[in-house]
Amino acid sequence: MSNKTHGASTDILLDIRGLKTYFHLDEGTVRAVDGVDFTVPRGTTIGIVGESGCGKSVTAFSILQLVEKPGRIEEGSIVLNTGGQNRVDIAALDHDSEELRQIRGKDIGMIFQEPMTSLSMMYTVGFQMTEAIRLHMDVEKDEARDRAIEMLQAVGIPRPEQRFDAYPFELSGGMRQRVMIAMALSCDPMLLIADEPTTALDVTTQAQILELMQQLQEEFGMAIMLITHDLGVVAEMCSEVVVMYLGEVVEQADVDTIFHNPQHPYTQALLESIPRLGHSHEGRLNPILGSVPDPYHRPSGCPFHPRCTQIITGRCETVHPDISRLDPRHTVRCLLHEESHG
């Protein structure tokens, strides 16, 4: 990895380098995020995919320094470029600092799988939204109210003036998700981190929310970091994809390459294991051997080697592969490619 491009391009909104987030537990240290590099270009949607335990959510929480004890960011930088020469390394900020609080919610908004993790039962939707707006923007109460109603309208909530005074429990799951999106976008963030935003929703509601996110992106121009295990959602939404396995990025490329020319055996196996609409006559599914190892017993060498069908016996068990750059936008962490690309 060359450091020459580091933050040099103004097209890069977020630049994550060597991020390590560990959890120190009695049973041992869990290396939830173990040396992750990727960049988020301005105004695009980047997908972070992987199965449970791959570290995708911890990566997102690290970006906002929301990792709670016993978890800790051990190493690495998370550089946010808010425009011009305004670069700030979030990983270096104090987790209580005013500067970080301004980034959370203002520059970076976040939505979760379960809306009730970010909405309080005890306060009305309007109260929570205006509070967030007034925290980050220098506006009067009435202005904040107008802004909140405008955002509720933008996310397609019918009768926003009435819903402004509703409590979250009075709303359906899809409506709550919309409220959370409205809240996350109310301060016009440059990056929206969406952690499994549609996983708990039904497929027709999911379609509504995905459509909404695409519309809002066109309108407000924010970048979206979409964290999901659903390859269908990734294919529909993202232009760039990061595939994670056991805390590492194993492959990164544009969406078409990931789905049509994947190079890491894990990406290939993942794509072969899912049922696809209209393809059910093509025979049995091809599952990946075994399951994701438990985090205390991380395999040596390449973490995927015990499940890999293309293992180079004698090498993959011991050698931890480096990142190989196959072309400017395509990287893969696998010995099969290290051999050929040196």
Next chain:
Amino acid sequence: MADTAIPSAPTAGKEPLLRVEDLRKYFPIRQGFFGRSVTQVKAVDGVTFDVFPGETMAVVGESGCGKTTAGRCLVRAFEPTGGSILYRNLDGDEVALDALDNKSLKPVRRELRMIFQDPFSSLNPRMTVLDIIGDPLRVHSIASGSELEERVADMLLRVGLRPEYMRRYPHAFSGGQRQRIGIAKALILSPRLVVADEAVSALDVSVQAQILNLLQDLQAEFDLTYVFIAHDLSVVEYIANRVSVMYVGKMVETAATDELYHNPKHPYTEALLSAVPRPDPRERSQRIVLEGDVPDPAHPPSGCYFHPRCRYAQDVCATETPELRPIGEGHEVACHLAEDLDLRGITDLVPRD
């Protein structure tokens, strides 16, 4: 699926194993000090379908549509409010499951088993795998002691677990392994019909494929019939021979899987199929985005329950409730306009090159 031994028309010339007619399950809503029943939630409101031996019949729909309640009525975990469930036993006689008392139900329960969604909450954490899987054998006084252990060991092998693990507790297993334990428990009594309620929904994608393959292998090996309750339409297309779609407690469409996916006749089915995200950026489908939410089953809309969200709705849809009626070979639909609509199936929804 083409190379497995599933006949293309599983219903041809066979007597149904299960006939469900006008099944209803209402839950009272109680209010006030004396718990007076003020109204009812019609969770399942007139569901009719047949299940043929050896097939996988899927029931799909969104949360709150009543698919889980219907599944639980089939194994009499819930008492149906009305309708009939006729089960053809090994002697070829039809038994009305809804009318059996607990004593006469017991022998039938051996033949009807259930697999649950959540492999974490459906296994008792204080019981060993041996006790969990062997429990039904004990309850039905079929085996005990070393014979029971042998049968559990054999079943563990068949679901892909090592018999050495039988003295361990559920917490020592991963999600996929726990689901295998749940499957072993369901199959230990050699049932004929298995109701699988969202059996793979909680699993990681790579493990989901293992369990789907296992369910297919076991079906062939033990001659099982599945009622597969699920919301994931890609999984259902893969595993089911026939599919029924439910919406707010009612069945809106039933057909053979290929027919339903390529030639849907109900606007709700069309919208559901269009909403499934395709794992291929070259197949970004033209989503039909439905307005609004699934209605509250305690206060359903008038006429066709789907009409407020339906883009084809006419005046008649708001006033008259459509009945489920045949519209082609093995294809039933509850829509006033079914003949007049030209709906898009999965191949019409993606731009072809």
